[in-house]
Amino acid sequence: MVLRPYSRASAVLSFLAFLTASTCVSASRSPGLPFVINTWGGAFTAATDAAYLALIADRNTSALDAVEIGCATCEKNQCDTTVGYGGSPDESCETTLDAMVMDGTSMKTGAVAGLRRIKDAIGVARAVLEHTRHSLLVGDLATNFAIENGFKEQDLTTEASKEKCEAWKRANCQSNYRLNVAPDPSTSCGPYTPLPGIDQQTLARSVMEDEGAVSHDTISMVVIHESGIMAAGTSTNGASHKVPGRVGDGPIVGSGSYVDGDVGGCGATGDGDIMMRFLPCYQAIENLRQGMSPQDAAEDVVARMLRKYPNMSSGIVVANTKGEHGGAGSGWTFTYSFRGGDMEATEVVSVPPLPRRLEERRRNTNDIPDEI
Numbered sequence: 001m002v003l004r005p006y007s008r009a010s011a012v013l014s015f016l017a018f019l020t021a022s023t024c025v026s027a028s029r030s031p032g033l034p035f036v037i038n039t040w041g042g043a044f045t046a047a048t049d050a051a052y053l054a055l056i057a058d059r060n061t062s063a064l065d066a067v068e069i070g071c072a073t074c075e076k077n078q079c080d081t082t083v084g085y086g087g088s089p090d091e092s093c094e095t096t097l098d099a100m101v102m103d104g105t106s107m108k109t110g111a112v113a114g115l116r117r118i119k120d121a122i123g124v125a126r127a128v129l130e131h132t133r134h135s136l137l138v139g140d141l142a143t144n145f146a147i148e149n150g151f152k153e154q155d156l157t158t159e160a161s162k163e164k165c166e167a168w169k170r171a172n173c174q175s176n177y178r179l180n181v182a183p184d185p186s187t188s189c190g191p192y193t194p195l196p197g198i199d200q201q202t203l204a205r206s207v208m209e210d211e212g213a214v215s216h217d218t219i220s221m222v223v224i225h226e227s228g229i230m231a232a233g234t235s236t237n238g239a240s241h242k243v244p245g246r247v248g249d250g251p252i253v254g255s256g257s258y259v260d261g262d263v264g265g266c267g268a269t270g271d272g273d274i275m276m277r278f279l280p281c282y283q284a285i286e287n288l289r290q291g292m293s294p295q296d297a298a299e300d301v302v303a304r305m306l307r308k309y310p311n312m313s314s315g316i317v318v319a320n321t322k323g324e325h326g327g328a329g330s331g332w333t334f335t336y337s338f339r340g341g342d343m344e345a346t347e348v349v350s351v352p353p354l355p356r357r358l359e360e361r362r363r364n365t366n367d368i369p370d371e372i
Contacts, residue, residue: 028294028295028324028325028326028349029324030322030323030324030325030340030341031323031338031339031340031341031342031343032323032340032341032342033224033225033226033228033323033340033341034052034055034056034223034224034225034226034340035223035224035323035338035339035340035341036048036051036052036055036070036222036223036224036338036339036340037221037222037265037267037317037319037325037336037337037338038051038070038219038220038221038267038317038337038338039217039218039219039220039221039267039268039269039315039317039334039336040079040080040217040219040269040315040334040335040336040337041335041336041337041348041349041350042079042080042335042348043074043077043079043080044074044079044080044219044337045337045346045348046073046074046077046079047070047071047073047074047079047219047221047337048070048221048337048338048339048346049339049346050069050070050073051066051067051069051070051073051221051223052066052339052340052343052346054066054069054070055223055225055226059226062225062231063103063104063224063225063229063230063231064101064103064126064231066223066225066231067101067122067222067223067231067232067233068101068122068123068126068233070219070223070233071083071099071122071219071221071233071234071235072120072122072123072235074219074235075097075119075120075121075122075235076119079217079219080217081160081161081237082218082236083217083219083235083237084097084119084121084235084237085097085119085154085157085158085237086156086157086158086160086161087161087237087240088161088236088237088238088239088240088242089157089161089164089165090238090241090242090243090244090246091173091176091190091241091242091243091244092244093157093161093162093165093166094116094156094157094244095156095157095161095237096114096115096116096156096237096238097115097118097119097121097156097235097236097238098111098112098113098114098115098121098234098235098236098237098238098247098248098250098251098256099111099112099115099122099124099233099234099235099236099250099251100112100125100233100234100235100250100251100252100253100256100257101122101125101126101129101231101232101233102231102233102253102257103129103231103259104229104230104231104232104259104260104261104265105229105230105261107260108129108135109129109135109253110125110126110127110128110129110130110132110134110135110136111125111128111135111136111137111251111252111253112124112125112136112137112138112146112251113136113139113142113247113250113251114138114139114142114245114246114247115138115139115142115143115146116139116140116142116143116156117143117153117154117155117156118142118143118146118147118151118152118153118154118156119152119154119156120146120151121235122233122235123151124137124142124145124146124149125233125235127145127146127149127151128145131149132145135253136251138247139245164240165241168240168241169189172187172188172189173185173188173189173190173241174186174187176241177239177241177242177243177246177273178190178192178243179198180194180195180198180202181193181194182195217236217269218235218236218248218249218250218256218268218269218270218272219234219235219236219269220233220234220250220256220257220266220267220268220269220317221233221234221257221267222257222259222264222265222266222267222317222319223265224265224319224321224323224340228261228321229261230259230260230261230264230265230321231259231265232257232258232259232265232266232267233257234250234251234256234257234267234268235250236248236250236256236272238250238272239272239273246273248272248273249268249272249273249275249276250272252279253282254279254282254283255268255272255275255276255278255279255280255281255282256268256272256281257281258279258281258282258284258285259285260285260289261321262321263285263288263289263320263321264285264288264294264318264319264320264321265285265318265319266280266281266282266284266285266297266298266316266317266318266319267281267316267317267336268280268281268314268315268316268317269314269315269334270312270313270314270315270329270330270331271312271313271314271331274305274309274312274314275305275312275314278301278304278305280302280304280305280314280316281301281316283300283301283304284297284298284300284301284316284318285297285318287300287301287318288318288320293320293324293326294318294319294320294324294325294326295318295326295327295328296326297318297326298316298317298318298326298327298328299328299354299357301316302314302316302328302329302330302354303354305330306330306354306355311331312330312331313329313330313331313332314328314329314330314331314334315327315328315329315332315334315336315351316328316329317336319338323340323341325338327349327351328351328357329351329352329353329354330353330354330355331353332353333350333351333352333353334350334351334353335348335349335350335351336348336349336351337349
């Protein structure tokens with residue numbers, strides 16, 4: 001392997017060209033319909049099972065119903081403490097929630113962001129879809145809407161999340177998301193005041209030095225009903241120790257998830273502040289539309305992001321209308337779960353970081369450039 005400065009980024013540039021000229025890993029075979037796929041294994045398989053079993057138990061359970069049931073399962077179970085109440089406290093020690101649902105037939109969406117004091121974020125997102133002409137409600141006014149629609153106001157803080165935040169403060173608020181402020185955010189807590197405008201060289205260096213995120217484990221789910229109707233959804237409590245008011249990619253259409261019933265669906269997880277700049281799930285579905293397999297579509301999207309942010313953490317799952325599926329990730333070993341057809345149990349797929357996957361593939365082909 002030839003090592004060069006920022007070789008990871010240059011490798012991705014070469015891989016983008018490779019993708020356009022070659023067939024990569026083909027899509028994993030569909031187990032049949034109905035079909036459920038979502039980000040992450042482990043605790044997140046409970047969501048896969050809940051959605052799938054709801055579809056099997058009653059054919060009147062819609063794809064949207066299954067998405068809501070699956071994501072709500074993770075919200076109640078506090079999957080990995082990164083979904084639902086009592087996780088990822090912000091700088092003020094408060095947990096807020098983001099969620100989205102999307103119907104693959106009408107392309108209508110409902111979402112909430114920065115939702116406060118309401119546990120059932122995915123349920124409120126669906127209420128936005130079904131009871132308004134809007135797509136996204138935010139903050140305290142989203143909370144008011146939830147209460148109007150029968151949802152219960154509750155404290156989302158737990159003893160565990162409170163202690164996590166207090167420990168972070170005792171450690172001088174490390175790490176955090178502040179930039180170009182005083183006092184130095186790498187050694188001190190706020191309150192912060194802004195410094196004069198950041199120059200392009202400093203901004204570029206901050207991108208290359210970004211080590212990515214480790215606390216953004218969103219559940220993003222795609223469901224295909226036995227009739228072929230598709231839906232998608234996302235739920236998360238965001239980034240730990242985020243600046244209060246921060247919203248990630250989870251509730252953003254085309255970023256956290258996306259579905260077009262004529263083409264396929266996508267779910268995403270990772271560093272949402274970066275990922276929303278690329279609308280990776282929208283791009284993945286357009287890749288399918290242009291003839292890529294789900295695997296190729298996912299790898300292309302991750303490669304596009306790595307070209308600009310070589311150290312970012314990401315995970316993408318993609319499924320076409322048949323339930324053929326693929327996944328790609330960066331910065332960590334990503335996993336995703338799926339269950340469909342007559343499968344008796346959920347299966348978890350482990351996905352190595354994209355540059356490592358390309359190196360493994362290089363050993364079996366001479367088509368990939370040597371600098372990868």
